[in-house]
Amino acid sequence: MLRPHLAVVLVSGGMDSSVTAAIAATEYEPALMHVSYGQRTQARELRAFGAIADYLKAKHRLVISMDHLRLIGGSSLTDRRLPVPPADLTRADIPNSYVPFRNANLLSAAVSWAEVLGARAVYLGAVEEDSSGYPDCRASFVEAFSHAVREGTRPGSGISIVTPLIHMTKARIVKKGLALGVPFESTWSCYSREDVACGTCDSCCLRYRAFAEAGIPDPIPYHTIPAVS
Amino acid sequence: MLRPHLAVVLVSGGMDSSVTAAIAATEYEPALMHVSYGQRTQARELRAFGAIADYLKAKHRLVISMDHLRLIGGSSLTDRRLPVPPADLTRADIPNSYVPFRNANLLSAAVSWAEVLGARAVYLGAVEEDSSGYPDCRASFVEAFSHAVREGTRPGSGISIVTPLIHMTKARIVKKGLALGVPFESTWSCYSREDVACGTCDSCCLRYRAFAEAGIPDPIPYHTIPAVS
Numbered sequence: 001m002l003r004p005h006l007a008v009v010l011v012s013g014g015m016d017s018s019v020t021a022a023i024a025a026t027e028y029e030p031a032l033m034h035v036s037y038g039q040r041t042q043a044r045e046l047r048a049f050g051a052i053a054d055y056l057k058a059k060h061r062l063v064i065s066m067d068h069l070r071l072i073g074g075s076s077l078t079d080r081r082l083p084v085p086p087a088d089l090t091r092a093d094i095p096n097s098y099v100p101f102r103n104a105n106l107l108s109a110a111v112s113w114a115e116v117l118g119a120r121a122v123y124l125g126a127v128e129e130d131s132s133g134y135p136d137c138r139a140s141f142v143e144a145f146s147h148a149v150r151e152g153t154r155p156g157s158g159i160s161i162v163t164p165l166i167h168m169t170k171a172r173i174v175k176k177g178l179a180l181g182v183p184f185e186s187t188w189s190c191y192s193r194e195d196v197a198c199g200t201c202d203s204c205c206l207r208y209r210a211f212a213e214a215g216i217p218d219p220i221p222y223h224t225i226p227a228v229s
Numbered sequence: 230m231l232r233p234h235l236a237v238v239l240v241s242g243g244m245d246s247s248v249t250a251a252i253a254a255t256e257y258e259p260a261l262m263h264v265s266y267g268q269r270t271q272a273r274e275l276r277a278f279g280a281i282a283d284y285l286k287a288k289h290r291l292v293i294s295m296d297h298l299r300l301i302g303g304s305s306l307t308d309r310r311l312p313v314p315p316a317d318l319t320r321a322d323i324p325n326s327y328v329p330f331r332n333a334n335l336l337s338a339a340v341s342w343a344e345v346l347g348a349r350a351v352y353l354g355a356v357e358e359d360s361s362g363y364p365d366c367r368a369s370f371v372e373a374f375s376h377a378v379r380e381g382t383r384p385g386s387g388i389s390i391v392t393p394l395i396h397m398t399k400a401r402i403v404k405k406g407l408a409l410g411v412p413f414e415s416t417w418s419c420y421s422r423e424d425v426a427c428g429t430c431d432s433c434c435l436r437y438r439a440f441a442e443a444g445i446p447d448p449i450p451y452h453t454i455p456a457v458s
Contacts, residue, residue, distance in 0.1 A: 100383075111330045148333065
């Protein structure tokens with residue numbers, strides 16, 4: 001049964017996915033999916049997911065586990081032996097926080113759910129430019145994956161992958177979120193700590209800089225105030 | 230580190246994936262991945278996987294769980310409330326044994342592992358024509374997904390998706406497997422039973438017909454001898 005008023009939204013609980021969920025909710029009834037994959041901050045992220053889902057009054061929620069990404073490893077987010085590197089936002093190579101092909105794993109599960117629900121779209125909060133340069137956050141990847149969705153689901157499913165933030169700067173994402181009333185104080189972006197944001201990882205620095213550029217104080221506590229230029 | 234002598238092979242333990250693994254092993258050192266996703270026969274399939282991995286003397290083995298496919302449901306293979314339908318090999322629609330977008334989930338995990346291992350290829354035993362008509366077994370899906378792999382993995386990973394059986398008839402797959410010495414007596418294809426093959430599901434009928442057309446007795450026991458024409 002097609003239910004074209006529904007859209008699945010992948011929500012980690014960070015600022016990008018929370019703004020994406022709020023955008024999706026302006027057009028669809030959102031079905032929110034959260035994935036624990038053995039990342040260091042998974043308990044804190046799950047709490048953030050719950051807060052965003054409550055804020056959006058989401059009736060459809062699905063929390064799943066992808067322990068295989070932890071077993072496969074290859075990333076400082078899932079392998080405790082690899083330290084999370086300090087931020088370097090000018091770096092050209094891909095940092096070790098990259099979880100190999102993670103977004104394909106997340107999107108595949110979200111599309112499976114969308115196909116069963118009869119949902120029309122899957123939203124992902126990927127950001128291409130103003131980011132850490134992960135290959136599975138690029139628009140070219142999303143476009144190719146969208147094509148695979150058209151070929152690999154039931155004829156007539158008509159599920160599209162929607163990435164409203166992919167070409168936005170992080171500062172613009174903050175402003176968009178504020179305009180939609182996103183409770184940023186409940187979101188969590190840090191890669192390495194669950195009590196206060198570390199302030200030194202890529203994700204903390206990108207977030208802190210985004211709020212600074214938007215001229216708005218970031219409402220979450222930091223262990224170390226990020227040095228951003 | 231690139232290890233171009235390695236290839237990841239998805240092995241359910243059925244006849245197609247077992248022949249695919251044997252083919253892969255003629256060109257690569259195979260790294261075998263098995264996925265339990267809440268399907269009815271997962272214990273029996275895992276046993277078949279172990280037998281095939283032992284036969285190929287595979288050093289790299291990874292067994293993972295994708296419980297989310299069971300939670301998402303929508304298929305008679307993962308939802309015990311939906312009966313597995315009797316075979317209808319002339320049917321035009323997609324039977325309820327289709328697990329929505331399953332192969333994208335399996336391939337995504339396999340590509341993640343391949344990227345971490347530095348493997349050159351991922352093998353999948355999908356069969357397009359002589360099959361149940363699942364959309365995620367079509368060559369057009371595999372081609373689109375391959376493009377997503379090129380766009381969504383680290384530059385230089387060079388991982389290709391290889392589906393050596395996709396345009397073969399099942400009878401030809403049986404002959405190919407025999408030529409390679411695949412121990413078909415250890416493989417398991419039935420969708421619904423773990424003691425003897427039911428002989429009534431699509432998978433049993435496709436397999437039994439394949440052996441009949443190849444002129445070779447199928448070495449596994451059946452509860453009911455499939456009626457194939």
